[in-house]
């Protein structure tokens with residue numbers, strides 16, 4: 001047992017000590033430092049936030065008990081009062097429809113842009129510029145796009161779809177171009193060697209080997225777009241179930257109806273989530289981010 | 291009294307198949323014992339019953355005069371400090387430094403608060419460095435574990451087991467992911483742990499030749515049953531064929 | 545064989561395309577979406593945007609007020625994300641396969657996450673607005689709830705993939721649950737979690753605009769005011785500040801990510 005203890009002191013050339021003479025066990029590198037600083041900054045900013053907040057008209061205790069009561073009413077006694085079941089389905093259909101249109105049209109446009117953005121199919125400067133434009137588009141919140149198009153193009157489903165298109169395209173260009181970039185270089189080289197031109201390579205090499213991925217990504221975006229369509233109905237007057245939600249809570253103050261609508265949205269969202277989780281597990285085991 | 295007695299051990303993960311059936315053997319202090327057997331024979335399961343990483347269904351495991359199966363949570367922790375474990379895939383925390391990973395072996399001796407605060411005594415740290423030096427990887431002490439080669443990582447794993455000050459070390463296929471050279475280094479270290487430090491080793495192995503070269507005794511497992519238990523020298527072609535059945539042929543060609 | 549597989553894959557492609565076209569057509573009908581119309585309005589809309597969305601000299605005077613509101617929105621997003629992350633860490637530990645305490649808590653954690661994630665943030669905003677009123681806390685809470693669900697799911701994934709094997713090894717040394725979580729699971733998955741937190745802050749700034757429009761707080765409210773009073777120059781300025789803020793935050797996050805991942 002004595003040997004385990006290190007009875008005879010070895011020459012300890014590799015040991016690093018702190019100023020107080022204790023032995024270091026951390027590497028003390030940049031990663032640890034940045035991690036620590038990030039966490040510290042987030043903590044400080046969070047505490048500061050509560051000093052910056054505007055608390056006009058807030059009665060915390062009352063608000064909390066009231067919210068608890070409201071939630072209970074909503075979720076335990078959902079009812080429809082201002083419109084019928086048929087109408088409810090129609091409104092849900094509109095929301096889903098907006099999501100579908102933004103997703104499908106977005107996917108078609110994104111497909112072409114993705115060819116330009118993929119580094120293995122395009123020139124470096126084109127791919128760079130597409131990425132910069134996409135980054136800018138993403139920085140403008142969807143609701144602003146919709147509202148801007150609502151005045152620019154006149155209110156209606158066209159404005160909603162056009163506004164929603166922007167983020168859909170940005171998201172799908174990124175996803176699609178990354179799928180293209182993962183296509184085996186060997187395939188492209190072999191095709192180039194046989195004298196195929198760019199269009200041949202795309203239609204016979206790239207598209208067939210990535211088609212299922214493109215479809216899955218499109219569906220994942222549809223899951224997001226359903227949520228966006230609900231939000232656009234409520235905040236930008238795009239119609240559909242989101243608008244009914246806004247009316248029920250902000251206009252009629254009918255909590256039971258809010259509850260009903262929330263359940264309806266929840267059910268669809270969960271179904272979409274289950275399907276997209278299945279797709280993700282099947283095609284992208286390392287869950288890809290945004 | 292023997293260090294380890296396994297009596298009538300039975301284990302099944304589900305109702306259909308019994309992974310271990312009536313396994314009996316004893317291990318004396320200072321022995322180097324290999325367990326061999328085809329894939330799925332239950333070698334890993336057997337090892338994990340000894341420190342109760344999986345629950346024991348039937349029979350008894352007696353370690354150091356304690357009935358492992360009936361220990362309460364606190365006593366189980368104490369038991370596990372006496373048993374080190376080395377894994378095929380090293381099972382280190384990749385982002386932490388080598389020295390931190392070695393010190394993880396001391397958690398069994400700490401209260402929750404000490405461990406969470408990360409308090410290790412200077413003596414423990416020195417001991418960790420001593421062990422790293424003994425296994426020849428002291429210079430990597432402050433590297434992240436994912437920057438080391440497989441053989442080096444396995445040596446970190448051995449250091450982590452040794453710093454527990456164990457009476458027994460369980461090795462689950464310690465060289466299955468290593469090249470022949472690193473395998474030899476690891477096996478030599480394990481052997482010297484038994485010879486120089488008197489720590490008992492129970493090693494799962496896939497390579498029969500390695501088992502024969504290094505161990506005092508070999509246990510052959512087939513479909514959850516012990517079909518051979520004796521000195522390495524007594525293990526002949528005939529017994530090997532019996533242990534591996536027809537699968538032996540594929541094993542040689544690989 | 546190859547021939548057969550190819551014919552099958554072509555068949556699948558054709559069928560899925562037909563289904564998609566059908567669904568798209570139905571969607572256009574139910575939403576009264578006119579494809580030709582929208583293409584036709586596009587040039588008109590763009591020319592309107594270029595003609596009206598200009599930041600003029602006098603709108604710059606409104607900048608301090610706008611920046612104040614933007615500030616509030618950014619703080620709202622950071623605070624909501626950080627606090628949600630703390631709770632999500634607990635829910636994530638409960639929900640993950642490797643670190644769950646028992647199945648009941650695991651299911652419960654996943655349920656809470658799913659519930660808070662799938663009820664859209666607009667619904668939370670509207671519900672909270674009723675009793676919390678028109679102030680920052682409403683927006684903060686709405687973002688908080690949505691973030692909670694998203695981060696819990698992300699953390700469960702990070703924990704699951706990070707440290708299964710090390711957890712086993714530490715259990716074998718006799719370490720307690722707290723040791724294992726603190727010294728193996730968290731150190732290993734922290735960078736991934738931080739990356740998700742940064743991502744969520746970016747997302748939340750954009751969502752905060754939406755929430756702000758609904759609850760009358762932060763930059764969303766400012767946008768809404770100018771929008772409704774047809775002050776399009778100010779609308780352009782507000783949009784511009786949001787874009788700048790989002791891009792700056794994205795650049796900072798990317799920098800941090802590059803180092804820690």
Ligand SMILES: Nc1ncnc2c1ncn2[C@@H]1O[C@H](COP(=O)(O)OP(=O)(O)OP(=O)(O)O)[C@@H](O)[C@H]1O
Pocket residue numbers: 303304309327328329330331332333334335336
């Ligand atoms: N956690 C578990 N749950 C259910 N069944 C298991 C579990 N672990 C192992 N088994 C089953 O028990 C049997 C024995 O597995 P074990 O891992 O002990 O074999 P092994 O001899 O170590 O094999 P290998 O050489 O491949 O590692 C296998 O059939 C395996 O499928």
Ligand SMILES: [Mg+2]
Pocket residue numbers: 333334335462463
């Ligand atoms: Mg095994």
